[in-house]
Amino acid sequence: MNTPVPTPPSNRSHGALSTRFSQRFGLRLPVALAPMALASGGALSAACAQAGALGLVGGGYGDLDWTRREYTLARQLGAAAQAEARIGCGFITWKLDQDASALDWLLDQADEALPRALMLSFGDPRPYAARLQARRIPLICQVQRLEQVPQALEAGAEIIVAQGAEAGGHGMNSLNGRATFTLVPELADWLAAHAPATLLLAAGGVADGRGLAAALALGADGALVGSRLWASAESLAPAGAKAQAQASTGDGTARSEVFDILRRKNWPAPYDFRALRNPLHRQWESRIEALRAAPEAARAAYDQGVAAGDFNAAHATVGEAVGLIHDCPPAAELLQRMAEQAQMLRKA
Numbered sequence: 001m002n003t004p005v006p007t008p009p010s011n012r013s014h015g016a017l018s019t020r021f022s023q024r025f026g027l028r029l030p031v032a033l034a035p036m037a038l039a040s041g042g043a044l045s046a047a048c049a050q051a052g053a054l055g056l057v058g059g060g061y062g063d064l065d066w067t068r069r070e071y072t073l074a075r076q077l078g079a080a081a082q083a084e085a086r087i088g089c090g091f092i093t094w095k096l097d098q099d100a101s102a103l104d105w106l107l108d109q110a111d112e113a114l115p116r117a118l119m120l121s122f123g124d125p126r127p128y129a130a131r132l133q134a135r136r137i138p139l140i141c142q143v144q145r146l147e148q149v150p151q152a153l154e155a156g157a158e159i160i161v162a163q164g165a166e167a168g169g170h171g172m173n174s175l176n177g178r179a180t181f182t183l184v185p186e187l188a189d190w191l192a193a194h195a196p197a198t199l200l201l202a203a204g205g206v207a208d209g210r211g212l213a214a215a216l217a218l219g220a221d222g223a224l225v226g227s228r229l230w231a232s233a234e235s236l237a238p239a240g241a242k243a244q245a246q247a248s249t250g251d252g253t254a255r256s257e258v259f260d261i262l263r264r265k266n267w268p269a270p271y272d273f274r275a276l277r278n279p280l281h282r283q284w285e286s287r288i289e290a291l292r293a294a295p296e297a298a299r300a301a302y303d304q305g306v307a308a309g310d311f312n313a314a315h316a317t318v319g320e321a322v323g324l325i326h327d328c329p330p331a332a333e334l335l336q337r338m339a340e341q342a343q344m345l346r347k348a
């Protein structure tokens with residue numbers, strides 16, 4: 001399964017994986033790097049773009065300095081590999097509502113330096129629609145439920161990402177979250193009936209060629225991949241977190257508000273967060289209200305863990321796909337493996 005395969009010549013395309021999404025963005029495989037806050041930096045985004053995927057820089061909470069630095073790096077590295085046309089960016093929408101300076105900076109770029117696509121997740125994208133349209137930037141909206149799709153289409157989304165609750169990082173809590181395996185075909189049917197030109201990506205649990213082939217079989221035009229590319233050589237995730245993830249199985253994650261409270265992130269309901277279920281998480285997961293009421297001691301333990309690189313306390317953000325992650329190679333190798341396996345399955 002994880003036998004290393006040679007990196008492909010940069011111009012090789014994966015014919016059986018050609019989809020509306022790959023054609024629309026000039027990709028060699030129908031995959032987008034998830035814009036993972038603090039992990040999808042310039043090097044990872046450029047590596048994915050060079051390998052033929054759409055490389056979305058993780059603008060996350062909209063830190064202007066971080067976004068400027070990493071997006072600029074992605075474009076520089078991408079230009080050196082003639083892949084800058086596959087570099088985009090993503091933001092957390094509710095956070096943009098408080099501070100949109102990083103988005104403002106991106107939208108002020110010269111035409112040739114604009115992101116190839118912009119992804120908005122977790123909030124109402126409509127306030128940003130006109131400015132994106134004015135700069136002709138394709139909008140990608142990540143949703144977790146069918147009922148969110150009309151709002152995304154009203155905002156002009158060209159691409160809907162259907163995110164299942166298996167996904168790493170933020171998503172909908174257990175009362176509201178859906179599974180990738182049912183959400184994707186339901187959205188594919190809905191879009192075919194109501195907005196047939198809109199493209200669909202599956203997110204949540206796609207970590208190898210089986211997942212990519214399954215996403216296509218379920219009716220998606222491609223996949224948005226987070227966790228698997230988080231565990232790559234170029235990802236900015238801490239080495240200790242990547243090591244902890246490789247030692248875990250897919251049973252080892254949980255979705256809750258624990259780490260958002262510990263990290264002082266005021267995420268709005270109904271979102272919560274999937275990460276490795278480490279000892280500090282276990283200590284508080286059944287006492288969320290107590291943690292919320294008096295978080296100081298737990299926050300001190302968490303802060304100490306972060307400072308020491310101790311992931312028994314600090315969080316390692318990864319989804320259920322962690323059980324399929326056994327190494328941490330360059331992104332190009334991961335994407336090549338994924339493409340070859342998916343292509344084989346599509347032809348079978």
Ligand SMILES: Cc1cc2nc3c(=O)[nH]c(=O)nc-3n(C[C@H](O)[C@H](O)[C@H](O)COP(=O)(O)O)c2cc1C
Pocket residue numbers: 034035036037039058059060061090091092120121142163166167168169170203204205206224225226227228230317318319320321
């Ligand atoms: C480390 C990490 C950070 C993430 N940060 C963001 C983010 O800032 N914005 C966003 O839209 N999604 C974020 N996500 C969720 C991804 O967009 C995507 O839905 C998810 O990674 C797909 O599931 P997978 O992890 O199983 O591939 C993050 C995911 C991970 C693993």
